[in-house]
Amino acid sequence: MSLKLIHKPRDERTESDLKCAFEILFQADGTVSRYFRYDEVRERMNDLLDSLQMCSKSRMMSCDLCPFSVKCKYIVKAEQKLPEIARIGKNLHFAGETFWKRANRSLTEDPLCDELKNARDDNELYRIILKRFFDLVPERSKQILDLASSFAKFEFERISGIFGDLGKAKDVIDEFVKPVHCELAIENYSNDLMGIIDRIDRTSNGEYLLIEYKFGKPKYMDINWQERLITKEISFYKLLLDGNEVYEIERDTFNAKKISVRAPKYGAMIFFQDLQNSNMMFEIEREHIESAEKSVQSYWERLNTGNFKPKPLFSKNSDCMDWCGYYDEICEHNDEWKAVDAVGDIVWED
Numbered sequence: 248m249s250l251k252l253i254h255k256p257r258d259e260r261t262e263s264d265l266k267c268a269f270e271i272l273f274q275a276d277g278t279v280s281r282y283f284r285y286d287e288v289r290e291r292m293n294d295l296l297d298s299l300q301m302c303s304k305s306r307m308m309s310c311d312l313c314p315f316s317v318k319c320k321y322i323v324k325a326e327q328k329l330p331e332i333a334r335i336g337k338n339l340h341f342a343g344e345t346f347w348k349r350a351n352r353s354l355t356e357d358p359l360c361d362e363l364k365n366a367r368d369d370n371e372l373y374r375i376i377l378k379r380f381f382d383l384v385p386e387r388s389k390q391i392l393d394l395a396s397s398f399a400k401f402e403f404e405r406i407s408g409i410f411g412d413l414g415k416a417k418d419v420i421d422e423f424v425k426p427v428h429c430e431l432a433i434e435n436y437s438n439d440l441m442g443i444i445d446r447i448d449r450t451s452n453g454e455y456l457l458i459e460y461k462f463g464k465p466k467y468m469d470i471n472w473q474e475r476l477i478t479k480e481i482s483f484y485k486l487l488l489d490g491n492e493v494y495e496i497e498r499d500t501f502n503a504k505k506i507s508v509r510a511p512k513y514g515a516m517i518f519f520q521d522l523q524n525s526n527m528m529f530e531i532e533r534e535h536i537e538s539a540e541k542s543v544q545s546y547w548e549r550l551n552t553g554n555f556k557p558k559p560l561f562s563k564n565s566d567c568m569d570w571c572g573y574y575d576e577i578c579e580h581n582d583e584w585k586a587v588d589a590v591g592d593i594v595w596e597d
């Protein structure tokens with residue numbers, strides 16, 4: 248029922264619609280129900296419903312891992328303690344995007360093109376990439392420099408592979424060395440999905456490759472589990488590009504431009520803290536896409552029913568309280584918080 252309300256135009260939602268949505272989203276599963284009253288959140292309900300109209304990759308993955316974290320982040324909007332690596336990752340995403348965007352529309356018009364072409368050997372090629380990247384990184388902590396070196400190594404290996412396969416002609420540099428898209432923001436009205444794709448590259452054999460960057464540590468609790476998550480995350484982006492109503496969103500102006508991107512055949516998730524073990528390209532198969540579809544569906548079902556029960560994740564080496572930004576502040580898995588009996592203890596995020 249709340250799904251219909253979520254997708255109902257804002258000016259058609261009645262008072263009883265808002266109340267009904269409140270009951271499902273805040274009250275149905277009992278997780279935080281005693282801390283919220285309708286009259287306190289009534290003003291936010293329309294904005295909240297609008298913000299739930301599309302599913303993103305983070306929403307899908309969070310819902311898979313723990314539905315209660317979705318409720319904390321996207322419904323209750325409680326403050327979370329973000330690890331330092333999230334801020335660092337933002338800086339490096341910016342540098343990675345700018346690295347190629349500075350190359351304007353055509354890389355052949357950028358001095359970088361000649362520098363790459365004329366590099367005498369692998370060492371020089373690596374140094375050129377590293378220097379350009381370092382110039383763009385806004386801060387110089389040891390951790391940032393290590394991650395930036397890893398990024399440069401990744402680019403170096405990719406570019407020297409392309410040179411080896413296709414040569415160094417200017418059109419090769421333009422078509423294969425420069426990514427086809429960087430930080431591509433998409434809203435897809437065919438299937439109500441949204442997201443930002445880190446990279447789409449063209450491989451030496453002319454296929455498209457979807458790339459996701461990760462600056463945190465890979466979680467090697469279980470390699471099969473890890474692989475399942477990676478293939479699902481990447482396949483989400485394939486769904487994101489699928490359909491007739493796909494729009495690129497200009498990130499400064501929010502202007503939308505209809506686009507059609509050729510379906511990528513391959514995917515890869517790059518963990519810059521462990522480049523050696525993570526740079527694995529895989530072919531995106533039907534089963535990976537179905538797994539992403541199933542998880543998106545499950546996200547919508549949670550919104551529809553209001554069931555966001557916590558799913559604490561324990562393993563031999565890890566407990567979600569060690570890494571989840573909601574454990575300390577709000578989680579039902581946190582006995583101390585459960586003892587606090589006041590709405591005022593939740594800090595709202597903007």
Ligand code: SF4
Pocket residue numbers: 312313315316319557558559560567568571572573574578579580
């Ligand atoms: S601490 Fe665990 S149970 Fe609680 S919200 Fe986070 S992942 Fe879910």
